Amino acid sequence: MTVEGLPMTVPAADLPARVRIHEVGARDGLQNERATVPTQVKAEFIRRLADAGLTTIEATSFVHPRWVPQLADAEELFPLVRDLPVALPVLVPNERGLDRALALGAGRIAVFASATESFAKANLNRTVDEALAMFDPVVARAKATGVHVRGYLSMCFGDPWEGAVPIPQVVRVCRALIDLGCDELSLGDTIGVATPGQVTALLTALGEARIPTAALGVHFHDTYGQALANTLTALRHGVTTVDASAGGLGGCPYAKSATGNLATEDLVWMLRGLGIDTGVDLGRLVATSAWMAARLGRPSPSRTVRALSHKDLQDPEEQ
Amino acid sequence: MTVEGLPMTVPAADLPARVRIHEVGARDGLQNERATVPTQVKAEFIRRLADAGLTTIEATSFVHPRWVPQLADAEELFPLVRDLPVALPVLVPNERGLDRALALGAGRIAVFASATESFAKANLNRTVDEALAMFDPVVARAKATGVHVRGYLSMCFGDPWEGAVPIPQVVRVCRALIDLGCDELSLGDTIGVATPGQVTALLTALGEARIPTAALGVHFHDTYGQALANTLTALRHGVTTVDASAGGLGGCPYAKSATGNLATEDLVWMLRGLGIDTGVDLGRLVATSAWMAARLGRPSPSRTVRALSHKDLQDPEEQ
Numbered sequence: 001m002t003v004e005g006l007p008m009t010v011p012a013a014d015l016p017a018r019v020r021i022h023e024v025g026a027r028d029g030l031q032n033e034r035a036t037v038p039t040q041v042k043a044e045f046i047r048r049l050a051d052a053g054l055t056t057i058e059a060t061s062f063v064h065p066r067w068v069p070q071l072a073d074a075e076e077l078f079p080l081v082r083d084l085p086v087a088l089p090v091l092v093p094n095e096r097g098l099d100r101a102l103a104l105g106a107g108r109i110a111v112f113a114s115a116t117e118s119f120a121k122a123n124l125n126r127t128v129d130e131a132l133a134m135f136d137p138v139v140a141r142a143k144a145t146g147v148h149v150r151g152y153l154s155m156c157f158g159d160p161w162e163g164a165v166p167i168p169q170v171v172r173v174c175r176a177l178i179d180l181g182c183d184e185l186s187l188g189d190t191i192g193v194a195t196p197g198q199v200t201a202l203l204t205a206l207g208e209a210r211i212p213t214a215a216l217g218v219h220f221h222d223t224y225g226q227a228l229a230n231t232l233t234a235l236r237h238g239v240t241t242v243d244a245s246a247g248g249l250g251g252c253p254y255a256k257s258a259t260g261n262l263a264t265e266d267l268v269w270m271l272r273g274l275g276i277d278t279g280v281d282l283g284r285l286v287a288t289s290a291w292m293a294a295r296l297g298r299p300s301p302s303r304t305v306r307a308l309s310h311k312d313l314q315d316p317e318e319q
Numbered sequence: 320m321t322v323e324g325l326p327m328t329v330p331a332a333d334l335p336a337r338v339r340i341h342e343v344g345a346r347d348g349l350q351n352e353r354a355t356v357p358t359q360v361k362a363e364f365i366r367r368l369a370d371a372g373l374t375t376i377e378a379t380s381f382v383h384p385r386w387v388p389q390l391a392d393a394e395e396l397f398p399l400v401r402d403l404p405v406a407l408p409v410l411v412p413n414e415r416g417l418d419r420a421l422a423l424g425a426g427r428i429a430v431f432a433s434a435t436e437s438f439a440k441a442n443l444n445r446t447v448d449e450a451l452a453m454f455d456p457v458v459a460r461a462k463a464t465g466v467h468v469r470g471y472l473s474m475c476f477g478d479p480w481e482g483a484v485p486i487p488q489v490v491r492v493c494r495a496l497i498d499l500g501c502d503e504l505s506l507g508d509t510i511g512v513a514t515p516g517q518v519t520a521l522l523t524a525l526g527e528a529r530i531p532t533a534a535l536g537v538h539f540h541d542t543y544g545q546a547l548a549n550t551l552t553a554l555r556h557g558v559t560t561v562d563a564s565a566g567g568l569g570g571c572p573y574a575k576s577a578t579g580n581l582a583t584e585d586l587v588w589m590l591r592g593l594g595i596d597t598g599v600d601l602g603r604l605v606a607t608s609a610w611m612a613a614r615l616g617r618p619s620p621s622r623t624v625r626a627l628s629h630k631d632l633q634d635p636e637e638q
Contacts, residue, residue, distance in 0.1 A: 005482035007543075010516035012552075163324035192626070195592025196551055197329035222544075224326075225585035225622040226592075229547040232515055233331075266544035273514025273545075303544040307511070 007273035015235050018277045020056060022150075022186070022217055022243045023049055023264060025292075027058040027091060029249025031070050032260060035296050039073045043080035045292055049246060050086045052284035054264075058110065059088040062097035078104045089150055093124075098138050102145065109142050110186075111135045112152040113177060115170045118161035119154055119190070132176050139180045151182035152219070156202060157194035167205045174211055184215050186243055189230065192223025192260075196233040203237040217241035220262050222248065222301075227262035228270055235276075242267060247289030248301035263302030265289060282308075326592035334554050337596045339375060341469075341505070341536055341562045342368055342583060344611075346377040346410060348568025350389050351579060354615050358392045362399035364611055368565060369405045371603035373583075377429065378407040381416035397423045408469055412443075417457050421464065428461050429505075430454045431471040432496060434489045437480035438473055438509070451495050458499045470501035471538070475521060476513035486524045493530055503534050505562055508549065511542025511579075515552040522556040536560035539581050541567065541620075546581035547589055554595075561586060566608030567620035582621030584608060601627075 026046050030037055037045075042060075049057050059081055065072035074090070081088060082105055089108035092098050101109055113131050114120040120128045135151075142149050155162075156170045174185055187202065199218070207213065218234040218241070220227035231242055245261030268280050282304075290309045293300040300306060345365050349356055356364075361379075368376050378400055384391035393409070400407060401424055408427035411417050420428055432450055433439035439447045454470075461468050474481075475489045493504055506521065518537070526532065537553040537560070539546035550561055567582030587599050601623075609628045612619040619625060 006477045006512045007514050008477060008483045008512075008517055010514070010520045012516035012519055158325045158327060164327045193325045193327075193592075195326050195329070195589050197331035197593045198327055200331055201329045222622060223626050224588045225541075225547055225582065226589055228544055229551045229589060232548045232551065263544065269543045270514050270545055270548060273512075274516045303541060307542050 007269060009273060009275045011275040015274060015276060016238065016240045018240065019235070019271055020241050021054060021264060021267065021278055021280065022241055023054045023057045023246060024219075024243050024261060025049070025246035025249040025264065025289075027061055027071065028243075028261060029245040029247075031061060031068050032250035033070065033296060036070050037295060039076045039080070041295055042073070042077050045288070046081045046088075047084065048284070048288040048291070050084045052288055053278070053280040054086065054246075054285075055279060056087040056089065057084075059090055061091035062100045063091060063093045075100065075104065078106065082106075087148075089148070092138060092142075094134055095138055095141070098141060102142075102147070106147065108148040108150070109138075110150040110152055111138055111177075111182070112154065113173055114154045115165055115173050116155045116159040116162050118159055122161075123154065128173060132173070132180065135177075136180055139182060143181045148184075149182050150184045150186060150217075151177035151180070152186045152188055153177065154188045154190040156187045157189040157198050158191055160191055167202055170202060171205050171209050171211075174206055175209055178211055178215065182215075184217060184241065185211070186217040186219045186241075188219040189221055189227075192221035192226060194220065194230050195226055196229055199230045199233040200237060203234060203239065213238040214240070217243055219243035221260055222262050223260070228266055231262065231267060232270070246285060247292055247305050249289075249292070260301070263289075263300070263304065265302045265304035265308070269304045326588060328592060328594045330594040334593060334595060335557065335559045337559065338554070338590055339560050340373060340583060340586065340597055340599065341560055342373045342376045342565060343538075343562050343580060344368070344565035344568040344583065346380055346390065347562075347580060348564040348566075350380060350387050351569035352389065352615060355389050356614060358395045358399070360614055361392070361396050364565075364607070365400045365407075366403065367603070367607040367610070369403045371607055372597070372599040373405065373565075373604075374598060375406040375408065376403075378409055380410035381419045382410060382412045394419065394423065397425065401425075406467075408467070411457060411461075413453055414457055414460070417460060421461075421466070425466065427467040427469070428457075429469040429471055430457055430496075430501070431473065432492055433473045434484055434492050435474045435478040435481050437478055441480075442473065447492060451492070451499065454496075455499055458501060462500045467503075468501050469503045469505060469536075470496035470499070471505045471507055472496065473507045473509045475506045476508040476517050477510055479510055486521055489521060490524050490528050490530075493525060494528055497530055497534065501534075503536060503560065504530075505536040505538045505560075507538040508540055508546075511540035511545060513539065513549050514545055515548055518549045518552040519556060522553060522558065532557040533559070536562055538562035540579055541581050542579070547585055550581065550586060551589070565604060566611055566624050568608075568611070579620075582608075582619070582623065584621045584623035584627070588623050
């Protein structure tokens with residue numbers, strides 16, 4: 001249902017005028033989808049996302065293909081999109097991955113740490129500190145060549161093995177990532193369990209630790225339906241970088257029955273209603289996600305995509 | 320995935336200590352489901368909801384069966400549940416419906432008005448004011464016999480025909496319902512388009528019109544994924560009555576592809592994380608919704624139900 005004038009735009013006090021969406025569908029989304037998507041389709045997906053107005057589109061991962069077979073075509077894909085006029089960060093696990101990314105001319109990389117020992121062990125087969133030590137030369141070399149570095153931090157709000165995650169533990173790893181040289185952090189609720197009081201508490205603690213809010217992004221999963229309420233809470237705290245996945249692509253492999261990333265469309269609907277500028281054309285974005293859902297052979301988990309996926313928003317070529 | 324200690328409980332400032340959930344799954348939910356559920360299953364559903372700790376459970380509707388065939392068994396159902404130790408409001412469209420409800424001993428009724436002329440016409444075949452006039456004797460007679468009256472107000476945040484709905488128009492109908500004698504109002508986002516700034520603006524306007532916040536409930540639909548962010552916003556404004564539907568049952572018949580009511584479980588997850596008391600046992604509630612989803616032959620749209628629907632939460636009798 002698309003109705004002229006909806007959502008009504010009614011700004012709220014104490015919210016930022018502009019939000020930058022860090023689009024993760026092509027990387028975090030596709031890496032967690034069962035189907036492997038052809039390289040040309042991925043490239044087309046990224047082009048369409050850029051065309052919809054997204055300005056930061058995480059493109060792929062240089063993790064070893066053994067661990068992420070869905071993104072094994074990073075070397076083929078990146079040259080197909082690198083000339084797009086948008087930021088195209090790529091995930092890099094270690095120096096070997098950095099070499100591959102730099103060889104292709106990547107201007108932005110992202111490393112990924114864990115707030116908990118259990119997930120560091122499961123995901124990186126290292127302790128938290130061993131992982132940080134591994135990233136040290138990666139970040140240093142990237143910075144030395146003028147490459148922008150994002151640091152992902154998983155399990156900031158709860159861990160499937162450890163349960164509650166103490167805030168000082170999260171603050172410590174954030175501080176360490178900033179001290180390594182990360183330009184920006186992405187605070188991940190990897191299993192989607194966070195609620196708004198926790199978001200406020202962590203952001204307050206990070207402020208007290210003198211980590212600038214401008215360097216913080218939030219990355220919420222919608223496993224328990226909390227992602228947008230948590231995002232709103234982070235915006236109230238001054239955060240202006242929000243991770244989201246077009247069409248809600250992807251999910252956490254540890255919660256198979258559940259949904260994954262916050263859908264970019266659901267986020268854009270809220271921000272549009274709040275009069276917060278994102279530069280995104282919602283109709284084009286919905287059409288792109290509907291197109292990708294058709295490629296994946298299943299409906300989009302994004303509620304907004306499902307509500308708006310009418311003929312008038314489909315890509316005419318696909319009808 | 321159920322993990323001990325999650326969600327972490329971290330209260331937020333400026334939120335109420337307690338929220339009353341007005342559970343609408345058995346009425347608003349089932350009336351919008353395609354399948355017609357046997358009367359005994361409905362009664363069992365309501366009993367299980369009460370057993371899970373819900374204290375206000377809208378039981379059924381005395382609208383003419385021609386309009387709501389799914390609830391045509393109101394006369395058979397109500398006596399099966401009326402002795403439960405919970406509030407069991409029933410929907411009543413007119414004096415004939417009131418007579419039927421009173422004859423069965425209903426202690427709480429709900430009438431339903433529209434904030435827009437288009438929906439009043441579509442839903443009641445009357446103008447807004449004609450509908451209010453129709454409710455006048457219904458509310459007066461109910462109050463005279465000591466029956467509690469809730470007034471639903473549809474399309475408070477957007478209308479599928481009219482688009483934006485001016486706030487003064489919503490305030491006027493709210494005022495009229497209070498003046499008729501309604502004890503409480505439920506502000507409905509029938510098509511799920513609201514965003515948080517709009518919620519703040521309406522609640523502020525209602526406060527300025529001296530409608531007490533204690534008399535207000537909010538009723539958000541999750542069509543665009545906004546329901547929980549909007550609910551959080553209403554809580555910040557002091558609202559303590561929130562409508563939700565167990566398992567996310569039901570939907571708006573005008574947005575068939577979209578999801579409907581806010582799922583009670585997603586709400587309870589957030590409130591539990593915020594340390595806000597609801598009296599609800601989340602495990603029992605999830606088991607109840609999983610049981611009902613099996614009766615309806617389809618998965619629950621509630622993200623929390625899907626995430627938590629593991630064997631350990633299923634009703635042992637159903638395994």
